[in-house]
Amino acid sequence: MPWKLIVFDWDGTLMDSEARIVACIHAAFADLGLPPPSTEAARDIIGLGLDEALRVLLPASGREGRRALIERYRYHFLVANNTPSQLFPGVAATLDWLRQRDYLLGVATGKSRQGLDQALAATGLMGFFDATRCADETFSKPHPEMLLQIMQELGARGSETLMVGDTEYDMQMARNAGAQALAVCYGVHPAERLLAHGPLGCLADLVDMQAWLEERTAP
Numbered sequence: 001m002p003w004k005l006i007v008f009d010w011d012g013t014l015m016d017s018e019a020r021i022v023a024c025i026h027a028a029f030a031d032l033g034l035p036p037p038s039t040e041a042a043r044d045i046i047g048l049g050l051d052e053a054l055r056v057l058l059p060a061s062g063r064e065g066r067r068a069l070i071e072r073y074r075y076h077f078l079v080a081n082n083t084p085s086q087l088f089p090g091v092a093a094t095l096d097w098l099r100q101r102d103y104l105l106g107v108a109t110g111k112s113r114q115g116l117d118q119a120l121a122a123t124g125l126m127g128f129f130d131a132t133r134c135a136d137e138t139f140s141k142p143h144p145e146m147l148l149q150i151m152q153e154l155g156a157r158g159s160e161t162l163m164v165g166d167t168e169y170d171m172q173m174a175r176n177a178g179a180q181a182l183a184v185c186y187g188v189h190p191a192e193r194l195l196a197h198g199p200l201g202c203l204a205d206l207v208d209m210q211a212w213l214e215e216r217t218a219p
Contacts, residue, residue: 002216003180005156006098007147009165010109011046012187014091014206015119020083021046025057027081028072032065034058046188047110047167049135050074078114087123088186090207095128097210106150107132108163108173110140130154142172147179162200164209171197182212 011017022042029036036042037057045053050073054066061069098105105128109116113134120126131153133146151161158178163170166187171194174181183194183202191202203209 002160003103003162004160005104005106005151005154006162006164007106007108007150007179009047009163009167009170010107010111010116010119012166013164013170013184014087014107014125015085015123016088017085017119018043018046018188020077020081020085023083024073024076024081027076028069031072032068034069043188047141047165047169049110049140050112052135052140053110074112074114078118085119087125088206090205092123092125094206094209095125099128104130104154104156106130106154108141108146108150108170109133110135110169112136141167141169142176144173144177147173147177151177151179166194168193168197171199174199182209 008014011021022039025042026036041057045056048056050070051066054061054069058065058069095105107116107129111119111134113136116132116134131150133149138149139145147163151158161179162182163174163179164182164184165171166184167189171181171183175197181197181199183199184206185191185194185202185204194202201212203212
């Protein structure tokens with residue numbers, strides 16, 4: 001088969017968490033008496049690490065200001081906010097199908113380690129993944145480091161790695177790491193923005209990944 005390792009983004013690719021993320025960004029800004037970013041601006045940075053996201057949303061902020069916002073955001077996301085976040089339809093079945101076919105699976109996400117571990121435990125997906133990396137453990141997307149670390153840990157070359165994501169940050173990270181990319185068009189960034197970065201395709205639904213892979217792995 002052309003790929004040994006498939007690495008997924010989390011928010012907007014496996015989990016429909018956009019509403020919760022935007023709500024927590026707005027709440028964090030409100031806690032500090034700052035005018036909140038627009039919903040569109042808050043959506044656009046989903047996928048980046050928190051520090052990088054806040055550099056975009058509040059470019060005049062210093063390190064201490066961003067640190068305070070990060071603290072408030074994490075409080076709302078991990079403790080106070082109860083906006084539902086659910087897996088997209090077919091995620092568990094698709095991951096199970098991939099595992100049965102001996103693909104190595106990973107997650108590369110802009111979430112914190114605490115946030116990802118909480119989501120993995122809540123969804124029961126912890127055992128599906130061979131390696132995971134978060135933005136508070138290494139450089140944020142689109143820097144290639146988190147993807148390179150997963151590839152090194154699992155012994156996969158760039159040509160053997162497929163990155164699946166819903167933002168241009170995922171597409172850019174894949175290219176920067178020498179891997180290939182597959183976009184999903186139901187997440188944060190629209191299809192035309194994703195396709196500008198040359199992914200191999202753009203899926204309307206994650207369950208379509210099975211047929212997409214079978215077409216490319218048939219003898």
